[in-house]
Amino acid sequence: MDEAVSDDQKLAAIRDRIDAIDEEIQRLFNARAEAAQEVARIKLAADPQAQFYRPEREAQVLRRIKERNSGPLDPEEVARLFREIMSACLALEQPLQVAFLGPEGTFTQAAALKHFGHSVQCLPMGSIGDVFSEVESGACHYGVVPVENSTEGVISHTLDSFVSSPLLICGEVTLRINHHLLSSESGLQQIRTVYSHQQSLAQCRGWLDRHLPQAERVAVGSNAEAARMASQHAGVAAIAGETAAEIYGLPQLVSNIEDEAGNTTRFLVIGKKDAGASGDDKTSLLLSTQNRAGGLHGLLSPFAEHSISMTRIESRPSRRGIWDYVFFVDINGHRSDPAVAEALRQLEQQASLFRVLGSYPKAVL
Amino acid sequence: MDEAVSDDQKLAAIRDRIDAIDEEIQRLFNARAEAAQEVARIKLAADPQAQFYRPEREAQVLRRIKERNSGPLDPEEVARLFREIMSACLALEQPLQVAFLGPEGTFTQAAALKHFGHSVQCLPMGSIGDVFSEVESGACHYGVVPVENSTEGVISHTLDSFVSSPLLICGEVTLRINHHLLSSESGLQQIRTVYSHQQSLAQCRGWLDRHLPQAERVAVGSNAEAARMASQHAGVAAIAGETAAEIYGLPQLVSNIEDEAGNTTRFLVIGKKDAGASGDDKTSLLLSTQNRAGGLHGLLSPFAEHSISMTRIESRPSRRGIWDYVFFVDINGHRSDPAVAEALRQLEQQASLFRVLGSYPKAVL
Structure with missing residues (x-):
């Protein structure tokens, strides 16, 4: 009994300490927002059209936070919290509209939120072309489109869009994509057919050989399509991601069945300007x-x-x-780095087509 | 030129101030996490099965933050940031698995993330029954199910599930649902038919009378179904929410067309225990x-x-x-409040069936 009271007292004391910490954090949040407002006032006085979103500055802040983090919170987790703080401060000065590709949908939206935080307004578009035109017309400040998505095959639309668009790349986002075995069946022994995109089937071949040797593997157009079929037929499973599981309400019979972990998908952030140098950048060329x-x-x-x-x-x-190709090339470095600038100068003289699609910070989160 | 330099100097000074604030915030984040770890150690020593998620404590923290917020950040925004901080601190001690209803999907997931923050693992389930059984079996710590969703008609499944489940309600979440006119058509003059659930059609009647008097209104089973049809046929629009727009990649031709703003949907958080008193609570009864x-x-x-x-x-x-009904009743107050406790005692004597489904904090966010 005595010990219980003493535990309660200890807990109450710790909670008081947490409350004091919270009060101080809250004070600092608002002090930070005030400072961001001051920046906005100075910039607006000099240029009424000033943009306040500075990808290179945000990347620097997040990198520094990850480097100096001493724990116990995970550096990724702390960076994610700061991502949200910056998002909230920016929204106070200039609420951002971000267009993203709707159909494959939730992955690209997840990428948009990962990059901009949750204080932006994300607007789903029906096609990659619509994302570009929404940003070109100024209806949205930025757009997010997939560029390396091995299973959905959308990459070429994004690259082709740059050929005819004046937009620049101001950021990249990477998402780790996990594959799950989705099915309404209650066990592996009921699965007679596995549907998925052929690349996903290939990425899970070892697991399928070991755990579902009896099941037929059928390649379909997309993982979402596979999930739809699994939701409608008995004895069927799909290999797909969490998004498809959510949309079709399919339970994850087995999670993370990919043979090699760390399959990532890459997205580009597009806008009217690219980014300043952050110290760890990429440059994309056409x-x-x-x-x-x-x-x-x-x-x-x-x-x-x-x-x-x-x-x-x-x-x-x-x-x-027939022999005329365009090449999309990504290099390390910012176009303002002396070596990069010199290489680009030489390249421009030799190429029949030369365009810098943008320099931007490497994905931090 | 002088002025530009001086602006740059001012901006650099403010950025240094922001960097110093960030460093202090980061230090406090980790100090908070350490304090939370201490709480966990004390609780675990007393009870190896201890649960660290305390809905009433979180509700109190968030309410206090909203009350004392002086700006410039919006109180809702600051509360949202603290929601994420608490989520990250809790995940360090005890990562939570939260089951949610998949098919209508993203609304319920949005509710789960709004309530628990983004540091929990959310698992989509195929039915409300599956959410209940996942929590009953202990596979997930908590579940989130819709309970008042006027357009999707799922309310009865949730209520019926409580009749045969020992689970309790430990929280509620409300989401504001907006209705949008979704269509691939480029203008209102191309719309000949509007599909939606009859309740959504009713909620947007005034807008439809004013802006689409010529279009036929057709009631279908759900807003998601309406969006699917709009994505497949020309001259068609759907009234639906952002979720459906995302899933079917439909542009929002016109946003927020509901006649009365503030249509909210309510969700319940279910678990093995209900919540302690937070000072502003509800109690649900069967x-x-x-x-x-x-x-x-x-x-x-x-x-x-x-x-x-x-x-x-x-x-x-x-x-x-035929004359035997069950009633689900929500009242203001916690079952431990003296007046509530006395009323419940009287009720129990008269009712042929009496169960407290749980006392829990009113939705804060």
């Missing part, structure tokens, strides 16, 4: 050369010369002729 | 009496006697006979 075979190698040599690493290269047939 | 007509009035008289207001009463036919 290039073309007349001849694909030898031309490309020569075209890219300035990167090797200046020790700039390419993180991705993607070729797309252009609409101008 | 009651039955033999005779519906006179019996109910008499049954409820203890509430009037003790000046306890009922906020809701819902009757459901039980399976025991």
Whole structure:
């Protein structure tokens, strides 16, 4: 009995301490918001059209927070909290509208919220083209579109949209995508057929060999389609993500069945301007050369010369002729870094088409 | 030029101030998490099965934060940030699994995240019954189910589930639901048919009379169904919420078309225990009496006697006979409040069925 009282006293004392901490955190939240308002006033006085969202500044703040975090909270978790604080402070000065691709939907929305925090207004669009035009027209400040999504095959629409759009890339977002076995059946022994996109089937092959050797594997157009079929037929399971499970109300019979963990999907944030240098950036380029075979190698040599690493290269047939390709190239570094600037200058002289799609901070969260 | 430099200097000084504030906030976040860990250690030493989630304590913290907030941040926004801080601190001690109703899906998930913050793991279930059984079996700590959702008609499943479940209500969540006109068409003049659930059509009647007098209104089973049809046919619009717009990738042709703003949907949080008194609570009851007509009035008289207001009463036919109903009653107050306790004691003596489904804090956010 004595000990229980003493526990209660200890707990009450700790709760008082937490309450005092909360009061101080709240005071600091509002002090931070006031400081952000001061920044806004100064910027507006100099330029009535001033934009307050600065991706490079936010990336720097988040990186510093992750680096200096001593725990016990996880650095990712603390960064996520600061993501929300910055989102709330920014909304006070300038509420942001962010267009995102609706159909594959919730992944891209999750990416938008991960990047901008929950104080922005996210507007679903019917197509990647609609996301671009919504931002071009000024109806939305920014857009979020998928660019490397191995299972949904939307990547080419996004790349093609840049060819005819003046918009720039001002950020990237990565999401870890997990695959689950979704089914209304109560056990693996009831599963006779597994539907999924062929890439997802391939990414879970080892698990399927071990746990569902008897089930037929059928490739369908998308994981969402697979989930829809699993929701309508007996003896069927789908491999799909949480989004599809939610939409079709399918239980996760087994979670995280991918053979290699860490399958990520990448999204781009598009806007009318790209980002300033944050110290750890990427630059995306749109290039073309007349001849694909030898031309490309020569075209890219300035990167090797200046020790700039390419993180991705993607070729797309252009609409101008059978041997005429456009290339989407991502490199490490900001276009204002001296080495990058010099390589780009050389590249521009050789390429038949040359456009910087934007420099932006590498994904922090 | 001088002025520009001076602006830059001012901005740099403010950014330094923000950085210092951030560092202090980060320190306090971790100090708070450490204090929460201490609470966990004391509780675990006394009871190895101790639960750390205390809905009444969280409600009190959030209410106090809203009351004392001086701005410039909005009280709701600051409360939302603290919701996330508490979520992160709790996850450090005890990661929570929360089951929610999947099909109508994203609304209920939004409610779960609004209530628990983003540091919990939310698991979609195929039915309300599955949410209950997942929590009963201990596979999930808590469940979130819709209870007053005028457009989807799920309310009765939730109420009926309580009749045969030992679970208690430990919280409520309200979400404001807005109605949008969704269509792939580019303008109102192209809309010949509007699909929606009949209740949504009714809630937007004035707007439809003014802006779409020529369009036929067709009632369908759910707003999600209406959105699906609008996504597949030309000349068609649906009235539905953001969730449906996202799932079917339909643009919001016109937003917030409901005649009266503030249509809210209510959800219940279910678990093995209800909540302690927070100072502003509700209590939900399951009651039955033999005779519906006179019996109910008499049954409820203890509430009037003790000046306890009922906020809701819902009757459901039980399976025991044609005149045998069960009633779901919500009252203001906690079952431990003296007046409530006395009224419940009187009620219990008169009712043929009497169960307290739980006392819990009124929705704060």
